[in-house]
Amino acid sequence: MPLFKRPDGDLVTDESPVRRMIPYLMLGRNESAVYHDQLMDLSRARPWLKIYNRHHQQPSTLFHLLMYAFGRGFHERPGLNRFVSGGRIYQRKGVQISFAAKKRLLDNSPLKTIKLELPEEQKFTACVESIVDSIDNARGDGISMVDKELKLALALPGVMLRGVMAVLRFLDRVNLLPGAMIKTDPMYASCFVANLGSIGLDRTYHHLYEYGTISLFAALGTPKKVFVPGRDDQPVVKELIEVRWAFDERINDGFYCATAMRVAADGRVLPQHAGQLGRRLGLTLSDGHVLGARTQSVRAAGLSSSVLAERLAAQADVEWAVPALPRRAAGVIPNDPLYGNAPANTTPAVGQWYLRPYDASAPAAINAEGAWAITTGSPSVTVAVLDTGVRFDHPDLVNNLSNLGSVHRAMKQYAEARGFYERALAIADKSPGGELQAAKLRNNLALVYQDTGDPAQALALYERALAGFEAAQGANHPAVALNLYNLANLHYNAGRPQLALPMYERAATIFADHPGTQPGEIETHFDIARTLVALRRDRARAIAEATRARDAYRDAGDADKLARTEQWLAEHPA
Numbered sequence: 001m002p003l004f005k006r007p008d009g010d011l012v013t014d015e016s017p018v019r020r021m022i023p024y025l026m027l028g029r030n031e032s033a034v035y036h037d038q039l040m041d042l043s044r045a046r047p048w049l050k051i052y053n054r055h056h057q058q059p060s061t062l063f064h065l066l067m068y069a070f071g072r073g074f075h076e077r078p079g080l081n082r083f084v085s086g087g088r089i090y091q092r093k094g095v096q097i098s099f100a101a102k103k104r105l106l107d108n109s110p111l112k113t114i115k116l117e118l119p120e121e122q123k124f125t126a127c128v129e130s131i132v133d134s135i136d137n138a139r140g141d142g143i144s145m146v147d148k149e150l151k152l153a154l155a156l157p158g159v160m161l162r163g164v165m166a167v168l169r170f171l172d173r174v175n176l177l178p179g180a181m182i183k184t185d186p187m188y189a190s191c192f193v194a195n196l197g198s199i200g201l202d203r204t205y206h207h208l209y210e211y212g213t214i215s216l217f218a219a220l221g222t223p224k225k226v227f228v229p230g231r232d233d234q235p236v237v238k239e240l241i242e243v244r245w246a247f248d249e250r251i252n253d254g255f256y257c258a259t260a261m262r263v264a265a266d267g268r269v270l271p272q273h274a275g276q277l278g279r280r281l282g283l284t285l286s287d288g289h290v291l292g293a294r295t296q297s298v299r300a301a302g303l304s305s306s307v308l309a310e311r312l313a314a315q316a317d318v319e320w321a322v323p324a325l326p327r328r329a330a331g332v333i334p335n336d337p338l339y340g341n342a343p344a345n346t347t348p349a350v351g352q353w354y355l356r357p358y359d360a361s362a363p364a365a366i367n368a369e370g371a372w373a374i375t376t377g378s379p380s381v382t383v384a385v386l387d388t389g390v391r392f393d394h395p396d397l398v399n400n401l402s403n404l405g406s407v408h409r410a411m412k413q414y415a416e417a418r419g420f421y422e423r424a425l426a427i428a429d430k431s432p433g434g435e436l437q438a439a440k441l442r443n444n445l446a447l448v449y450q451d452t453g454d455p456a457q458a459l460a461l462y463e464r465a466l467a468g469f470e471a472a473q474g475a476n477h478p479a480v481a482l483n484l485y486n487l488a489n490l491h492y493n494a495g496r497p498q499l500a501l502p503m504y505e506r507a508a509t510i511f512a513d514h515p516g517t518q519p520g521e522i523e524t525h526f527d528i529a530r531t532l533v534a535l536r537r538d539r540a541r542a543i544a545e546a547t548r549a550r551d552a553y554r555d556a557g558d559a560d561k562l563a564r565t566e567q568w569l570a571e572h573p574a
Contacts, residue, residue: 007179008188008213009083009090022250023084029208029215034249034257042223042239047416052124060128062241063195066220068127071095071118074190081190082251083213086173089251090213094119098186098214099193101135112138115186121279169211187212194219205244215248236422237457239415274298277318281311395431398424402441409444414452421445439468443483446490455494462487481510485520488527497534504528522556525549526565533572543574 005011012020026032045065053059074081074095081092095118114134118127156164171177182188192214194206206217221242227235247257277298278285284301300308305323312321405420425441428434446461466487469480488503504527511521529546532538546569553562 004175006085006090006175007093008182009085009092012082012089012091015089019253020089023087023089026250027087028210029084029248030210032248032250033208033246035205036245036247036257038243038245040241040243042241043419046239047419050416056125056128058125058128058132060124062223063220064128064131065124067097067099067116067131067193068118068124070097070191070193070218071122071127074118075120079252080216080247080257083215084248084250085213086175092190092213096189097191097193098189099195101138113186114138115184115189185212187214189214191216191218193217196220196222206246208246208248215251217246219244235457237418237454277312277315280315283308283311395427395434398428398431398434398437398441401427402437402444405444405448409448409451412451414448418445418448421448435468436472439465439472439483440479442468443486446486450486450490455490458490459487462490476510476513478510478514481507481514481524482520484510485524485527488531492527492531492534497531501528501531501535504531522549522552522558523561525552526561526568530568539572540574543569543572546572 045062049060049062049065078091081095083090083092096115097118098113098115100113116130116134168177187209196204196219204219206219208214208217223239223241225237225239227237229235249257274285283303286299309321309323312318401420401424405417405424408417408420421441421444425438425445428437428441442461442465446458446465449458449461462483466480466483469477469483473479484503484507488500488507491500491503504524507520508524508528511524525545526549529542529549532542546565550562550565550569553565
């Protein structure tokens with residue numbers, strides 16, 4: 001046992017003899033360093049940040065969210081929040097993360113090291129404010145306490161300075177270093193984070209510092225959008241960030257450290273609330289699903305959901321609390337006359353009480369209005385809700401998700417649009433009779449990829465969409481024509497007019513069989529004209545097609561496209 005207690009940690013005594021012996025076998029941090037790569041998926045974090053920033057005056061960044069997540073990871077996995085000093089393992093008191101910030105983004109601008117305290121009960125909003133204030137103070141004109149101490153030390157002759165440092169290391173090793181020095185020194189922290197992506201550098205490994213007590217170093221790279229295998233091995237685009245860790249394996253075994261870093265960096269990015277609420281209310285609460293930036297399910301041991309909702313609703317910082325109703329009414333068989341209105345050979349009997357219709361010809365699954373009309377005023381009718389759980393794969397969600405995707409695309413929020421379209425497509429592909437919906441979604445996804453400069457991905461989606469439209473609606477349907485029109489535009493814009501022309505011509509033929517039904521009907525004639533000119537073919541036909549488009553735009557009152565077409569005709573006389 002050490003003679004003196006440390007102000008920043010408690011001696012760990014419950015580890016195995018082997019674990020406690022390791023610090024005497026591996027004397028330095030870098031001798032004991034283990035390096036680990038971790039890819040973090042930002043597909044949930046980015047949308048969450050956008051929602052958060054809409055509701056808060058102080059904007060938050062990915063760095064703020066990662067710092068908060070790392071702090072939560074240390075609180076949830078305290079075995080990672082340890083350090084070795086004097087050959088002994090200590091459990092750190094509190095969570096502190098240090099990071100560096102340049103005063104200006106200039107080569108000769110000084111680097112300021114910041115030490116941030118992350119209390120367990122701290123909310124994300126307070127964490128953001130603390131980080132912003134710390135950076136602002138570091139970039140100000142004032143001199144920090146650490147800088148004052150360093151300036152004083154550097155005034156000493158080299159021999160004396162080395163002697164002072166030797167004394168400080170000795171005092172630290174025997175637990176006599178003053179707590180005031182430890183509190184302000186950024187080298188005495190749970191972790192050091194280097195945000196290399198903020199200055200345009202890619203990730204790298206970084207050694208651990210022998211001075212101080214930092215047992216973990218995280219180097220953040222630049223977020224990148226990459227293709228990763230998705231459903232059915234189809235490539236999907238995801239935004240990832242690579243974190244390269246260096247940690248002192250003396251503090252705990254490799255398995256614990258690896259899983260703890262996964263908690264810190266992956267699964268708990270979105271803030272959780274149960275711990276803080278539970279301590280305030282004197283209850284044992286556990287976190288459920290995080291449903292959004294401001295919504296989460298919370299469970300209480302030994303307390304009904306209705307009572308818990310009442311107690312939570314009384315808290316000033318809880319905006320809304322409702323009880324979760326039971327998903328099933330066990331042992332209750334409805335005698336509603338419409339309960340078994342499905343054909344006798346269906347298993348189970350579905351009718352209006354089932355969330356999914358038994359085949360494509362059946363009406364929508366739940367007929368709540370019909371049930372209400374029958375049961376109102378009739379105490380003899382027993383109504384049971386068989387399943388009120390939200391099914392995120394229900395076919396009814398496809399249209400809503402698709403509409404949300406279209407709204408975001410119109411707002412040029414392409415990442416959000418792609419996310420909604422992909423969710424809808426995943427449902428449509430698995431739904432009986434969902435081939436047509438899947439084709440429409442692939443066409444819309446292709447438009448997003450085309451908008452964002454990824455013609456290869458757009459081409460693959462357009463071609464699959466075309467096959468889906470033809471299979472579901474036949475080769476002469478207006479939806480096929482519109483898809484052909486989009487596909488032809490892609491080829492034309494990519495410098496492949498020879499491939500675009502037959503698609504434009506086929507689209508025009510289908511549109512002619514269904515006049516006035518699709519927005520691309522007039523445009524197709526103008527595109528045929530410009531494609532013929534690009535191929536140096538049949539100039540007379542090109543002029544005729546453009547003239548036809550001009551007259552149609554005049555009749556439709558489309559002034560912009562009329563002016564564009566007239567200008568083209570003036571530049572290409574007969």
